[in-house]
Amino acid sequence: MVAADLDGPYEPGVRRADLGLQVHWCVLPFRVLLVLTSHRGIQMYESNGYTMVYWHALDSGDASPVQAVFARGIAASGHFICVGTWSGRVLVFDIPAKGPNIVLSEELAGHQMPITDIATEPAQGQDCVADMVTADDSGLLCVWRSGPEFTLLTRIPGFGVPCPSVQLWQGIIAAGYGNGQVHLYEATTGNLHVQINAHARAICALDLASEVGKLLSAGEDTFVHIWKLSRSPESGYIEAAPLL
Amino acid sequence: MSVRTLPLLFLNLGGEMLYILDQRLRAQNIPGDKARKDEWTEVDRKRVLNDIISTMFNRKFMEELFKPQELYSKKALRTVYERLAHASIMKLNQASMDKLYDLMTMAFKYQVLLCPRPKDVLLVTFNHLDTIKGFIRDSPTILQQVDEAFQQLTEIYGGLSAGEFQLIRQTLLIFFQDLHIRVSMFLKDKVQNNNGRFVLPVSGPVPWGTEVPGLIRMFNNKGEEVKRIEFKHGGNYVPAPKEGSFELYGDRVLKLGTNMYSVNRPVETHMSGSSKNLASRTQESIAPNPLAKEELNFLARLMGRMEIKKPSGPEPGFRLNLFTTDEEEEQAALTRPEELSYEVINIQATQDQQRSEELARIMGEFEIMEQPSLSTSKGDDLLAMMDEL
Numbered sequence: 199m200v201a202a203d204l205d206g207p208y209e210p211g212v213r214r215a216d217l218g219l220q221v222h223w224c225v226l227p228f229r230v231l232l233v234l235t236s237h238r239g240i241q242m243y244e245s246n247g248y249t250m251v252y253w254h255a256l257d258s259g260d261a262s263p264v265q266a267v268f269a270r271g272i273a274a275s276g277h278f279i280c281v282g283t284w285s286g287r288v289l290v291f292d293i294p295a296k297g298p299n300i301v302l303s304e305e306l307a308g309h310q311m312p313i314t315d316i317a318t319e320p321a322q323g324q325d326c327v328a329d330m331v332t333a334d335d336s337g338l339l340c341v342w343r344s345g346p347e348f349t350l351l352t353r354i355p356g357f358g359v360p361c362p363s364v365q366l367w368q369g370i371i372a373a374g375y376g377n378g379q380v381h382l383y384e385a386t387t388g389n390l391h392v393q394i395n396a397h398a399r400a401i402c403a404l405d406l407a408s409e410v411g412k413l414l415s416a417g418e419d420t421f422v423h424i425w426k427l428s429r430s431p432e433s434g435y436i437e438a439a440p441l442l
Numbered sequence: 443m444s445v446r447t448l449p450l451l452f453l454n455l456g457g458e459m460l461y462i463l464d465q466r467l468r469a470q471n472i473p474g475d476k477a478r479k480d481e482w483t484e485v486d487r488k489r490v491l492n493d494i495i496s497t498m499f500n501r502k503f504m505e506e507l508f509k510p511q512e513l514y515s516k517k518a519l520r521t522v523y524e525r526l527a528h529a530s531i532m533k534l535n536q537a538s539m540d541k542l543y544d545l546m547t548m549a550f551k552y553q554v555l556l557c558p559r560p561k562d563v564l565l566v567t568f569n570h571l572d573t574i575k576g577f578i579r580d581s582p583t584i585l586q587q588v589d590e591a592f593q594q595l596t597e598i599y600g601g602l603s604a605g606e607f608q609l610i611r612q613t614l615l616i617f618f619q620d621l622h623i624r625v626s627m628f629l630k631d632k633v634q635n636n637n638g639r640f641v642l643p644v645s646g647p648v649p650w651g652t653e654v655p656g657l658i659r660m661f662n663n664k665g666e667e668v669k670r671i672e673f674k675h676g677g678n679y680v681p682a683p684k685e686g687s688f689e690l691y692g693d694r695v696l697k698l699g700t701n702m703y704s705v706n707r708p709v710e711t712h713m714s715g716s717s718k719n720l721a722s723r724t725q726e727s728i729a730p731n732p733l734a735k736e737e738l739n740f741l742a743r744l745m746g747r748m749e750i751k752k753p754s755g756p757e758p759g760f761r762l763n764l765f766t767t768d769e770e771e772e773q774a775a776l777t778r779p780e781e782l783s784y785e786v787i788n789i790q791a792t793q794d795q796q797r798s799e800e801l802a803r804i805m806g807e808f809e810i811m812e813q814p815s816l817s818t819s820k821g822d823d824l825l826a827m828m829d830e831l
Binding site: 263376438440 | 443444445446510558560603604605606608609642644648649651652653654655656657658659660661662663665668669671673675676677679
């Protein structure tokens, strides 16, 4: 478990971090890396938590003085680690099986607003399957297929509200929005199939138990809900039922 | 973090400060003809509020305030309010100033936490400005200044996206993190618990743009609804009646940020008990912070724009006590927990060679009514210490 703290006396073994940080364990085929994002850049550590293997400084080149510069949204996809940025660009890092020879292989353009979250799931084996979703402050979702070059498959427009959290499971995109709604989309078509008026305030986070298909949503209204995701046996359309 | 947060923080905290001072001055009000030389009258109260408000909304100061910048620390920001509170004939002892700042910060923390939408912090700001305009309705020049600040707010914040307001909200909440001073009025109204945490209501109107929770709708490929499920949400919410107005005049709908103080409700803060769980609280690092000098630079620049009017002729400073008796005030000063003490930062512009002469002159004017005892020895040497780093 990793907990991150801003203030506090300096102690070796305790990572000092900047404001606006995120922490994520990235599970790759041959290794696990710890990735930290902040308003300065992206740090990657070995799974022991203190051997830094990579540092990427954020390029604030075309940011105006009023724009906050930061990295936000971390996910592992195959042997890639994807990190979102304030500009909407998604950085794709190619991670070798071991060692520090990490390379920025691609910058994905699909978003104009700051990235909020990225979700991935292992490719299901077929050709055209989506295995990554990126979300931003405008609520726009971009659906990608990973590879030596990432391909943009679909765009799902927002509706004026940020999408702070997104999950991907068996071709179902679960998105939590700032107006308290959870939407479920079909990843291949981008169609909306389920709309849940789930919370009375912004949704902070979604989490998914992939083996049982249960989705958890947490909101600023102090509530936590659990939903059972499924597909209708007749139509194959996505369905959801409240569990908690 | 957002670099557009300071104006909102400053104006709302300033508004709370004015509400509290107004209430205390009214409570100590003596009819003009019966007042002794050292007692407050209605005329004095109006004058203090006028002086503070006109200093707060001074055009040059507002210009500096609205520049994109990081937030100051709580301690650094307190210096600005201490100067502001002394912009008139009124004086506050350290204990009263501490209590004032505690009340101000807890009140605005409450308002930010309870904002239904992140954007509603703007409505809270407008509520403060509306009430401030009520305090100075007889002074057209100051009214004009406040209206100009209003226009600046609309220009800068009117077009921000929901995502940017969410970032502003997070920046503000980080500023208020770990502040859990108990306020008697909040405790009585049951909006704050005994451990200093605020109660988040789970009933009432949902934010504008949010649906009442409790419904799942399912659609086919053509977007037609094919199934719906209703569920019990756990809260007790109703639809939002209407959206608050962001115009110069209008019904804000939101009550957060309006004046909750009245003469008959003295507000106390409770220090004991808030020092529980010291180990789990984030301690302010005592190691020299390399960013402190930069923060002081920004702070000095901001305060350099604060034009304090020199009172004409020799006038005694009237002391305002935020406690009910002088003994209580002394006692509060002695028993204030260590981790909540604010070391006074005494900025002496002349020590730093880079300060402009203009700034040094303005800073010099601040010193008129200061007594040496107001600054601790730590504060005196702070800049010198930084220079030695």
